[in-house]
Amino acid sequence: MMSMTPRQIAEAVGGRLVEAPGSERGADGPAVAGAVSDSRQVTPGTLFVAIRGERVDGHDFVARAAGAGAPAAIVEHEVPGAALAQIVVDDSVRALGDLARHNLRLRREQADPFTIIGITGSVGKTTTKDLLRAMLAELGETVAPVGSFNNEIGMPLTALKVGASTRFLVAEMGANHVGEIAHLTTIAPPDVAVVLKVGVAHLGEFGSVERIAQAKSELVRGLVPHGVSVLNADDAHVAAMAAIAPGDVVWFGRGAGLGDGVERPTALGARDVHHDELDHPSFTLTKGDRSVDVHLAICGDHNVMNALAAATVADLMGLPLERIAAVLADQRHISPHRMAVGEVDRDGVRFTLIDDSFNANPDSMRAGLDGLAAWGASRAGHTVRVGVLGAMLELGADEHELHRSIGAYAVSLGLDAVIAVGSASDAALDALAGDIAAGADRAAEGRDASHPVSVKLVHDVDGADRAVRAIAAAHPGTTVLLKGSHASGLSALAERWGSEGAAA
Structure with missing residues (x-):
């Protein structure tokens, strides 16, 4: 954070300063x-922002923050x-945004x-x-959110980590409604805008893919x-954004094209994509x-596009191709619950866990299932694959x-078991979990009898466990994918398994 005193902060957010007891007046x-x-x-010198939430009111913890050293x-x-x-102030969340905007201006x-x-x-x-x-850390001090801090609270808190020596701010921007990203860009107007994909996440909130x-x-x-727009050349909705770009457009993609006859040459390309047994x-x-070989340390075919998007920005900022490839080969640990692979030993039963339980929508669910289906495909013998x-x-x-379509898709990939996890x-x-099971059951009716699929509906994570x-226990070498919304509780199950013996 750029150096500011409480009085300067009050001026930046239009607030009324109540001086600390015993402080020198003025x-x-x-x-x-x-x-x-x-x-x-809170650590000594940290500003505490008291936010009134649905369950917790930050004002109840102001005294605790003072005791921990908040000035x-x-x-x-x-x-x-x-x-x-x-x-x-009248609104702590709005003041937080105002302070982040002021910090970036400084x-x-x-x-x-x-x-x-912005991504x-x-x-x-x-x-x-x-x-x-x-x-970007190869080129200079870089600030980016931990996990998925991408809303009106998380993004400004990340922006307030920017200090005088910061070279790059990577701002993840998400939205549940039209207008949310527009608001975030008033706080942190990007020099580079990266748009990855338009899918059906939050379709119920937006009403249509066009609104998304x-x-x-x-x-x-x-x-x-x-500013520069970095756009996915293989997504029609993203490609259309070139028409509103205020400056240069740089494309990334795997060369699939949109079949509309428009040439969109990518800055960086991915050729000869293949996968190892993991x-x-x-x-x-x-x-x-020019070309360089890249070996991703993270799993999943969908991450080729994510790597291309990141590499395109890094290339724009001046990172050589060889260093881009080296960094991609070294990034084994990304934010929690995103295609994280480990070995679980629970009550003497071992299995491989692919933890992609942070959240889920139809696009990411299919990507996770694709990753599970590809797991161990080149190994001798049969790996039992279970989608939870x-x-x-x-x-x-x-x-x-x-x-129902996700349940059917899991069966179509040749998985051995589908466990749909609901809630008691x-x-x-x-x-909704029942719908997953129903779709899987229906698809399983046409499955080759020599390769049956087990479909099970459970009503809590204990049942899934x-x-x-x-x-x-019956099939050594089992591989399990955890994938669902945060509300499904699967990330808590992943943490339970992790605390009882997972090893990356």
Whole structure:
């Protein structure tokens, strides 16, 4: 964070400063270093932003923040007796955004170069962000969110990590509604806008894929004058955003094209893509007449596109192809619950876990299932593959059919077992899991009798745990994919297994 005192922060957010008890009246106060909205993350010198949530009110923790060394807090009402300066505002979330905007403005006023890269898309944002952060770190100090901090709270908190020596800010920008990304770009106007894909995530909230495309296009519209758009040449909705780009358009893609006769030459290309027995993709990365071999350390064919997007930006920023390839080969650990591979030993039963449980929509669900289907394909003998699948949320009126189609898709890939995980306490989640099982059952009716598929519906993660252990006990070498929305609880199951013996 750029150096600011509580008084300067109050001026930046239009708040009323209530000085700390015992402080010298009219003094600026100590410099603030960073900001958090979780009092457990406060360290000496950190600004605490008290946010009123659905379940927790940050104002209840202002005194705790003061005790941990926070010199100031942004609050919506004065908290009596708290031993720190209080900046009283009407809306803490809006003030957080205002402060982040001011912080980035201060950084841009410095003489040293500073670049903001915004990333959006229905799938792949966090993985692309993780890969790009690692590449840009080769060129200078890089700030990027931990995990999926991409909303009106997470993105400004990340922007407040930018200091005088920061060279790059990678800002992940997500949306549940039209206008959200537009708002985020007023806080952090990007120099480079990366749009990965327009899919059906949050279809129930937006109402149509066209509305989703409109929301994602807000990142391009929010570019600084003459900013660069980095667009997916293989996605028609993304390609259409070239028409609104304020500056240069740089394409990435695998050369599939859109069949519309329009030539969209990619800055970097991926040729001769293939996978090892653990589904790590390899390909030849091309730039004009130059090429370099790339071996991804993360799994999944879909990550070729994420790697291409990140590599295209890194190339724009001046990172040589050889260093791009080296970084991609070294990035084994990305944000949690995203195609993370480990070995689980639970009650003496061992199996391989592919943990992709952070969240789910139809596009990412199919990508995860593709990765499971490819796992161990080149090995001698048969690897038993189990898809443990939870509900997908915010899909609108077609949600039941979309869930049935995922169950059918899992069976079509030749999986050995599909375990649909519902909820004993949430009838809606349970019904959607039932749709996955129904779709799988229907598809299994036409399955070759020599390769049957087991379909099971369970009503909590404990049931999923027992079902997986039973299969793995009977079939050494079992591989399990966990994939579902956060509400399905599968990420908690992954953490349970991880705490009891997973090893990357």
